[in-house]
Amino acid sequence: MSTVTAPVHTAAVAQVAALLAARTAGRMVGPFLRPIQLLLAWPVTSQLVARHNAKAAEEAILLRRAEREDVQNYLQLLASERMSA
Numbered sequence: 001m002s003t004v005t006a007p008v009h010t011a012a013v014a015q016v017a018a019l020l021a022a023r024t025a026g027r028m029v030g031p032f033l034r035p036i037q038l039l040l041a042w043p044v045t046s047q048l049v050a051r052h053n054a055k056a057a058e059e060a061i062l063l064r065r066a067e068r069e070d071v072q073n074y075l076q077l078l079a080s081e082r083m084s085a
Contacts, residue, residue, distance in 0.1 A: 010052065015045050 021041070 014049060014052075
């Protein structure tokens with residue numbers, strides 16, 4: 001049984017939250033630093049999203065590999081039963 005994660009939705013939410021936090025922090029220090037803080041926050045958010053997506057993809061691959069091994073074992077068992085009968 002496999003679980004499906006939704007990395008795209010959570011990635012968008014994380015990016016929006018980081019941008020809003022950077023914008024709010026920028027208001028406190030002046031209007032000229034807002035673009036700088038947005039640029040500083042963007043790579044960090046992008047890295048976190050990329051790591052999350054990579055982890056979700058790795059988990060999906062591992063689940064598929066385990067399912068494939070289960071099917072192969074079942075087919076081998078079935079074939080051995082046919083040979084012995």
